[in-house]
Amino acid sequence: MDRHALLTNFINNHPEAIGKVVDFDHERDHLYQLDLTAANNELTAEVINNTPLFSSWVNSKLRDNNCRYGIGGYMEHRTIYAFSSHFDTDDEPRRLHLGVDIWGDAGTPIYTPLDGLVHSYQDNNNIGDYGPTIILQHDLDGLTLYSLYGHLSRKSLEGLLVGMPVFKDQQIATLGDINENGQWPPHLHFQLMFDMAGKQGDYPGVCKFSEKEIWQKNIPDPGLILRFPDAVNVE
Template identity: 35%
Template sequence: MKKKLEILSKVKASKVISPEINFEDYIAIDFSESNIDLQNHSLENAVDYEIYIQKHLDKNNAKIAFGGYNEVRNLYKRSTVFKNNETEERNVHIGLDLWINKQATIHAALDGEIHSFQNNTSLGDYGPTLILKHEVDGFVFHTLYGHLSEESLEKKMGKKITSGEKIGTLGLPPINGDYAPHLHFQIIIDMENKMGDYPGVSSKINLEYYNQNCPNPELLLKIREKFNNFENL
């Protein structure tokens, strides 16, 4: 695993959302249950989150808010996708979110091919989802792009994709799972024979496995290296 992570860390990745926006216009955001500020806001639906995110962007003179890997979140409680009577609650986010209140363009992180795609339509799910397959130095892995527009799924399986190529646009609520507009970006090593879908939220009991199979997307995106404001990551 260490060797695989080293391969990922050396890859020169492209921006995956609105590449014309500079990294200095990004700002970290915290949606964890430990963020006391969230308790002062009524966040019950997509509109509430859009307002909260826009205020955060405006306050920091930013255009994209990002973060969320390994955050324990309360925002999944509204959906039965993340809990039923037979399983432990899933509330630990294992991707990285990039929040922007517009229908931004989405781009491939690096060269690859279309692995699969699917519209995951349940409340709180990904909505339209695209998964790419990559191989670097013999290491095969995947990147998942969730909460896209329906038009983003007009694809052909196996189609070759180049780094930075536009692969879709961001979806809007309710099509995107009924969230404020954002991209869920995730690295997945073993797809476990799944097509067009893979868990983006883990239970605490299964987190060790998912952290191994879905390493921190920052290994590819490298946003952390671009500026110094990372208090909320």
């Protein structure tokens, strides 16, 4: 059985082991599906290249649709990364998003949905990068799974130690603002990996579209853990 199937089986057989990543009331709160692809004509270069304007656009979508968070991004082919040279390569630029983004207010509490330990952490302080990042390691009945939390506040890294235990539903961080999170509108980049390939405090969250099948083998859908309801709107 491959690792994707093992993860699905664990979640199905141990639903009580899965906690929350953000506070969310399934009966009252709503999600707004944000489209960050070229199909979204509202995301002009002017908006993308101006973080306060981009933030205002996100906030207006959530406010106008009575949604607590924006959501989306797993294996989404995005054009917004053109604003930063961080995503450029010598041949094909990186544009395929590997995690799920949860867009909300700076200071929003972030939790670990699984028992585990701190694998690594660091401030990836580049324009367009994760900013403060925490990576946790989990043992799911013998299956090793890593979870990554990017675009955090700098205070989220204070007091962390590699190997420190964490527990389901424990608050581990808060969302950072645009001055500390890689110059993005406040949001969480949440990503799962089976293998860290020796990396510490960082792992690619965007890849070349031509390499999609390769990355999918190591990066399962975070929706398996988030277990959110369907978003109420799509761009």
